[in-house]
Amino acid sequence: MERLTPAEPLIELDGVSKWFGAFQVLRDVSLRVAEGERIVICGPSGSGKSTLIRCINRLEEHQEGRVVFAGRELGADTAGLTEVRREIGMVFQEFNLFPHLTVLENCMLGPVRVLGMSPADARERAMEFLGRVRIPEQAGKHPAQLSGGQQQRAAIARSLCMRPRVMLFDEPTSALDPVMIKEVLDVMNDLAESGMTMIVVTHEMGFARTVADRVAFMDEGSIVECLPPDRFFTSPADERTKRFLSQIL
Amino acid sequence: MDAAVLSAAVLALGYVFHRVDTVLEYRWDWSAIPNSLYRWDEETGRWVPNLLMQGFFTTVRLAILSMIPAALFGAVFGVLRTAGRLFPRLLSRTYVELIRNIPPLVFIFIFYFFISSQIMPVLGVEDFVRGASPATLRSLELVFGPAALIPNVISGVICLAMFQGAYMTEIVRAGIQSIPKTQTEAGLSIGLSRWELWRRVILPQALRRVIPPLAGQFITLVKDSSILSLISIQELTFLAMETAVSTTRVFEVWITVAGLYFCLCYLLSLAFGRLERSAAAARA
Ligand SMILES: Nc1ncnc2c1ncn2[C@@H]1O[C@H](COP(=O)(O)OP(=O)(O)OP(=O)(O)O)[C@@H](O)[C@H]1O
Ligand SMILES: [Mg+2]
Numbered sequence: 001m002e003r004l005t006p007a008e009p010l011i012e013l014d015g016v017s018k019w020f021g022a023f024q025v026l027r028d029v030s031l032r033v034a035e036g037e038r039i040v041i042c043g044p045s046g047s048g049k050s051t052l053i054r055c056i057n058r059l060e061e062h063q064e065g066r067v068v069f070a071g072r073e074l075g076a077d078t079a080g081l082t083e084v085r086r087e088i089g090m091v092f093q094e095f096n097l098f099p100h101l102t103v104l105e106n107c108m109l110g111p112v113r114v115l116g117m118s119p120a121d122a123r124e125r126a127m128e129f130l131g132r133v134r135i136p137e138q139a140g141k142h143p144a145q146l147s148g149g150q151q152q153r154a155a156i157a158r159s160l161c162m163r164p165r166v167m168l169f170d171e172p173t174s175a176l177d178p179v180m181i182k183e184v185l186d187v188m189n190d191l192a193e194s195g196m197t198m199i200v201v202t203h204e205m206g207f208a209r210t211v212a213d214r215v216a217f218m219d220e221g222s223i224v225e226c227l228p229p230d231r232f233f234t235s236p237a238d239e240r241t242k243r244f245l246s247q248i249l
Numbered sequence: 250m251d252a253a254v255l256s257a258a259v260l261a262l263g264y265v266f267h268r269v270d271t272v273l274e275y276r277w278d279w280s281a282i283p284n285s286l287y288r289w290d291e292e293t294g295r296w297v298p299n300l301l302m303q304g305f306f307t308t309v310r311l312a313i314l315s316m317i318p319a320a321l322f323g324a325v326f327g328v329l330r331t332a333g334r335l336f337p338r339l340l341s342r343t344y345v346e347l348i349r350n351i352p353p354l355v356f357i358f359i360f361y362f363f364i365s366s367q368i369m370p371v372l373g374v375e376d377f378v379r380g381a382s383p384a385t386l387r388s389l390e391l392v393f394g395p396a397a398l399i400p401n402v403i404s405g406v407i408c409l410a411m412f413q414g415a416y417m418t419e420i421v422r423a424g425i426q427s428i429p430k431t432q433t434e435a436g437l438s439i440g441l442s443r444w445e446l447w448r449r450v451i452l453p454q455a456l457r458r459v460i461p462p463l464a465g466q467f468i469t470l471v472k473d474s475s476i477l478s479l480i481s482i483q484e485l486t487f488l489a490m491e492t493a494v495s496t497t498r499v500f501e502v503w504i505t506v507a508g509l510y511f512c513l514c515y516l517l518s519l520a521f522g523r524l525e526r527s528a529a530a531a532r533a
Contacts, residue, residue, distance in 0.1 A: 059434050086440030096435035100453050109449060110439035155435075162439055 008071070010035045010166060010197055011056060016065035018051060025051045026062065027221040035165070038198045039226075040208040043218035044244060049201045052218065053168045056199070057088040070165065086114050089159030089167040093174050095151040097143035103130065103154045104139040107161045114162070122161075129157040133187045149180025153187055166197040173204060205249060209233065217241045269500075281496040282505050301502075304488030305509050310394055310402065311484055312471045315409040319470065320463065322414025327421025341418060348415035354476055357408050361480040364404045374400045398483060405474075405482035413470045420466060424459035425451060460528075464521035468514050475510075485509060 009032040018026040025048045033039055041049050054060040055067055058074050058081055067074045069084050098106050107126035111117040117125070130136045133153035135146075143151050152172055159167060169188070173181040185207055192198060192211045202208065208215050209229050216226040217236070224238045233249075236242055269275045288299040298306065326344055329337035348356060369375065378399050381389060386396055393399045428451050436446040478487035485506060493502040 057438055059437065082437075082440050082442055085438060088438070090435075090438035092431065092435065094431060096431045098432065098435065098450055098454075100457070110441070113445045113449060114440040114442075158439065 009033055009068075010037075010070055011199075012066070012068040013052075013055070014066040014068070016052075016055060016062045016067060018048075018055065018060065018062045018064075025221050026055070028065070029221070029223055030065075031216065031223060031226065033166070033197065033199060035197055036195050038192055038211055038213050039200070039216060040212040040214075040229075041199065041201045041216045041218060042203055042205075042208065042244070042248075043224075047218040048221040049218050050170050053090075053170055053199055053201055056166075056168060057085050057090055059090075082114070086110070086162050087165045089162060089164035091152070091155055091159055091167065091169045091172045093171040095143070095148070095155045095175075097151055097155055097158070099143050102140055102142055103135070103146070103157075106143070106154060107158045110158070110162045126157070126161055129160045130154070132160070132190065133157045134183075147180060148176045149183040152176065152180070152184045156184075156187055156191075160191075166199065167191065169198065169200040169202065171201050171203070173202065203248060205233075217244060219244070275500065277501065278498055279501050281498050282501055285492045285496060285502070286505075300488040300492050301485070301505065301509070304483065304485035305513075307394055307398075307402065307483055307488075308471070308474055308485040308510075309513065310392075311405055311409060311474045311477065311482070312467075314392070314402070315406045315413065315474070316467055316470065318406070318410035319413040319417055322410060323417025323421050323463070326414065326418040327425065330418060330422040331425045345415045345418050348412055353412055353473065354479060356412055357476060357480055360408050360411060361404060364407055365400075368407070369400055369404060374403055401482055405477045405480070405484070408480070409470065409474055409477060413466065413473065416466055416469070417463060420462045421455075421459055424455040424462075427458055428454050457528075461521075461525055464518075464525070467521075468517050471514055471517065472510065 011031070011033040013029055013031040016026055016029045017024065029048075029052060031039070041052065043049055051060055055062045056069070058067070069088065072080060072084060074081065074084060097103070098109070101109065104123065104126055107130065108119065108122040111122035111125055112119055115122075127136060127139065130139055133156050135150050135153050135157070138146055138150055138154065143154065146154065152175075156167075156172075172188070173184050176184065181204070185204060188198070188200070188207065189211060198211075200207070200212075212229050214226050215229050215232040217224045217232070217238070217240070219240050224240055225232070225236060227236070232241075233245065236245065270277070285299050285301045287296045287302060289295075290297045326341040329341040330345070332338050332341075378386070378389065378396055389399060390396055393402045432450055432454070433446060436450045441449065474484060475486035477484055478490065481487065489502055489506040493499045496502060
């Protein structure tokens with residue numbers, strides 16, 4: 001891992017644009033995220049939030065602008081891409097655990113197959129993170145046997161087992177019941193306290209208020225504004241942000 | 250309900266037999282059947298399979314032997330069909346479309362001519378069999394049946410495998426494509442390489458979905474092997490035609506043959522059903 005000077009962001013999006021066919025999903029988006037920073041992204045459905053964070057680990061390809069992770073620009077070079085991806089954890093709305101593997105095996109897959117760890121070491125690490133997300137007793141079960149909240153925490157543990165430098169969350173609680181939402185948010189709070197760099201797409205404004213360093217509002221493919229939560233919630237500049245907040249709060 | 254349907258079927262069948270018996274005055278004579286299944290061999294003093302059972306065993310051999318390359322074709326072309334690059338996709342597509350849009354019989358006539366006149370000499374199968382030591386010959390006979398028929402059986406196997414492989418290709422493709430894209434995304438996001446993703450995430454899940462339809466296709470393969478009779482592969486249907494002619498008991502012979510096919514396929518489907526259930530139980 002190369003050292004970053006404080007001025008150098010861990011993630012830099014610079015003038016990123018993307019089209020799906022003729023439809024422009026991202027319009028000249030720029031965002032700099034420093035190591036240890038926690039960003040919450042919100043905005044109406046279809047505004048391009050998912051697409052934006054999926055560009056960061058290149059699950060989506062952008063057509064214009066630059067996406068830079070830890071000084072490495074993401075491009076068509078796929079060999080470098082898997083190296084970048086192992087340092088970027090991602091948590092999906094629908095968990096996307098591997099259904100044919102147990103929770104423990106889900107967590108061990110990356111460390112063994114990508115990092116080349118011995119199964120014994122990988123198991124130890126997996127149990128450590130399953131403990132941190134508070135489901136060590138579920139290790140031997142298959143994902144289908146778990147509640148939604150437990151599955152999402154397992155998915156978080158699976159990502160953490162790669163010891164990523166940043167965690168991306170795409171609406172991690174949108175598919176969950178209120179009780180389960182709290183379980184997952186508690187885990188994400190712990191993670192934030194441990195100093196993890198996080199980019200979270202969510203409509204949980206309570207989480208944004210307490211955890212985020214900055215909250216970004218997206219509309220029609222652009223970041224309309226990106227402010228610290230106290231200012232974001234009390235004095236947003238843009239009309240669209242105000243309207244969105246009045247609807248959601 | 251089931252009982253009603255079943256008894257109706259039995260009644261209908263009885264009626265047909267009755268009509269055949271009375272109206273056509275067909276005289277049932279099953280006496281030739283046992284002998285065409287097994288005959289007493291004077292020389293060795295043992296019961297040996299006669300034409301029908303020989304054909305039956307050849308059919309079983311054909312089925313088992315062609316299953317392996319058919320599944321292989323299915324696996325390889327099925328995977329190519331889902332490839333990212335255009336060329337492998339096109340290649341596999343051509344194979345499937347060619348076979349699916351030509352009547353099996355026509356395909357087999359063309360292909361058989363090609364195999365037996367071009368490929369078999371190149372492979373040198375006949376020479377190999379002729380020059381084989383008694384020990385190798387014995388093991389060859391165990392797998393392929395009587396030595397004289399080995400080239401014949403191999404041609405049949407290749408034909409059947411090519412043509413069944415196309416259907417298996419489609420099954421494999423559907424199995425792979427049924428794995429949601431989100432699984433790929435989850436795998437990529439933990440940094441798995443394309444190969445590891447394929448090997449650890451896609452393949453194990455696709456296999457589970459593909460095995461039941463593949464088992465069904467295997468049973469179809471057994472039944473379809475009967476069209477090989479038309480290229481003189483000496484399997485059950487081919488030898489049944491001979492037996493029907495030589496014994497003149499057309500009805501009896503074909504009913505016996507239908508029974509043999511039914512037993513084989515029904516046993517297979519029972520076996521696959523059991524296999525599936527135990528696999529499901531092992532997973533739960
Ligand atoms: N693969 C795709 N092909 C074409 N259009 C797409 C594709 N993926 C997303 N889009 C479109 O791009 C726009 C932005 O999608 P995106 O999923 O990024 O929005 P979002 O802000 O995450 O919305 P939500 O809150 O509903 O998740 C939407 O209008 C969507 O229909
Ligand atoms: Mg989304």
